[in-house]
Amino acid sequence: MFNLFSLKGGLSNVEGFYCDGVNVGMKSSEDGDVAFIRSDVPCEVTARFTSNKFQAAPIKHYQKYPKDFKTDFILMNAKNANAMTGEQGIKDIESIFDELKKYYKAQNPIMSSTGVIGYRLNQEKICSAFEKFDFNAKNSDKTARAIMTTDSFKKELCFKIELDDGSSFTIGAICKGAGMINPAMATMLCFITTDAEIPKADMEELLSEATEGSFNRISVDGDTSTNDTIMLLANGLSKSYNKEAFREALNKITFELAMMILKDGEGANKLVAFEVNGAISEEEARKASIALSNSLLVKTALFGEDPNWGRIASTIGASGVECDDTKLTIHYDNLLIYSNEQRELDQEREKKAYKIMKNDSFKVTCNLGLGDGSYTSYGCDLSYDYVKINAEYRT
């Protein structure tokens, strides 16, 4: 058994980790645009990257390190993704790290970038951060803000886990993401640090499981970026570890961060869980669930707060999964919206459905009535503001 506590302050609570974010003139706001996370001692590191075939230069740079490399430094920047920049993009990272070494002796430093695709990094501006950084700061707030792009709020979390033997460890995380979110690795950067003494094999197993249960289940717009990264760094300084406790804390951190991304979905106002049950397989349930969280017609009906269940049914039918309209049932929260016996919404149920749709979050449950396959994904509505944000993003 163990106890899990939520702490304020994101990354700052984790023993031996330091972080800071500064503005070097790439963002016009007062938020930072370059940031770092470092550890006093070298860390084990494991990462999951975008499924996009055009992986950005920082991801290719990471993959050049040997399989079991350790690192003590991550450098991050916003406003420029360093994607589609070819070999030059990787060389630019190497030059930046050459300059970094004049200020800090980083071991196998990692870079992570987010922003516009197709332009080389401004090395001069990024390197100007090095004399502004406080390398001994624990400034999680500034770090989390520095990686924001269209995000409207910073995303950070921290859990402390106390084990029965009296020992304890801490997991902290920051993340960014609001658009280009798709359940094929949700588009985002997420950095998780821990002082737990976790074996490398567990890091890989648990990060995969946590990613599948969280970031891979959310959809803002069905697009997958070139830069998606989720990274876990462990420095072992707490000398404490328990696999089940770590699993629970990591799953909780990644799920809550994923929900924050969805709540911050560009222009989104509602968070909706799409649970599909009774499919002939889990894969079919996943297919139908993700079709629902990606459908433009479902998203706009959510925005209009219109209990138009026909769009839910039509999207399931169009998803290609095995289904039968005489066996299907649809619920909004606990309200039966559709079944073979009750096909038309009477006024009373329609009134109740309108009420549910006015909530900030609710659940749509579709039971296909055919088998045991089950899957839940999470989506949001699509508003005028999504269009506005994305029509104006680059300029």
Added chain:
Amino acid sequence: MFNLFSLKGGLSNVEGFYCDGVNVGMKSSEDGDVAFIRSDVPCEVTARFTSNKFQAAPIKHYQKYPKDFKTDFILMNAKNANAMTGEQGIKDIESIFDELKKYYKAQNPIMSSTGVIGYRLNQEKICSAFEKFDFNAKNSDKTARAIMTTDSFKKELCFKIELDDGSSFTIGAICKGAGMINPAMATMLCFITTDAEIPKADMEELLSEATEGSFNRISVDGDTSTNDTIMLLANGLSKSYNKEAFREALNKITFELAMMILKDGEGANKLVAFEVNGAISEEEARKASIALSNSLLVKTALFGEDPNWGRIASTIGASGVECDDTKLTIHYDNLLIYSNEQRELDQEREKKAYKIMKNDSFKVTCNLGLGDGSYTSYGCDLSYDYVKINAEYRT
């Protein structure tokens, strides 16, 4: 050889076909909401229907006829799709046709519906159309208007084909569709009538080919409805026919109607062709091309008239096709936007790109540089109005 002429008046020019549309109080506008097309003599008929597993009642009703049935009557209504209505939905069609027979002795009548999903047809209102219809009218305009839903303009076309032997035949068509458009059978109703003496086997072959080259290549929002129908009726009255001439005319009619649907895409202002060349197979080219015409980030960049080619590249990378950023080239019309040698847009090319994007229509060409696979699909931008139309559709 043959000559092909465009005629005004849609269905009205085709020998032996009659049509009319009337308002029975389901639409609040002055447009009709119930319409018919009939032929003096029984017609051969062939149809393509939606790939949605939840096919609407009128489609199931059609499929109950024996394989080689002939028909002389199509009844159409807007405002209600008669979808997800179960067995009752089919019985309602049969009752309506029982009533129709008091006014017109239709042979194997077909029904086609479009509108909201999940409600039974209002039989009383629909049947009240029968005494309003002029069964001897050739009122293509009113018929085309009666099947409109969110369409902002009616869609009708007619071609006359004169053969070298002095004979001639005519093909006329009406169609509706503006949203729920996806290249898995574009969502729409399309009725094509001809007096050509075309063999049934040719009808099936040529309608499949024409559909694949037109409606299956357009995307407004990536959603596929329960009611998609494209139907070809031939009464043979002209005693004239030539396969190549018919093929060309049918391909031209369906392609032009598909472009009309796209131009009328809900809230859309731009029509963009996405040509993908150099893929390792046609299937891979199709996958990449359709990913482009469906991408929300590409659509909103089109709306913002932002030559943000990074979103084009990222969408290709995310589509799962074989690709390599050192071999890829991207053109907007004839302007090179991206190649391995010219990764960053200089100011001069960026200025030219802005100019191209201000056009109502243009072409994006992506050459993957890997093989011979080629495919073109057609998309449109996504504006505030799409969200408005679809958030408010049902109410």
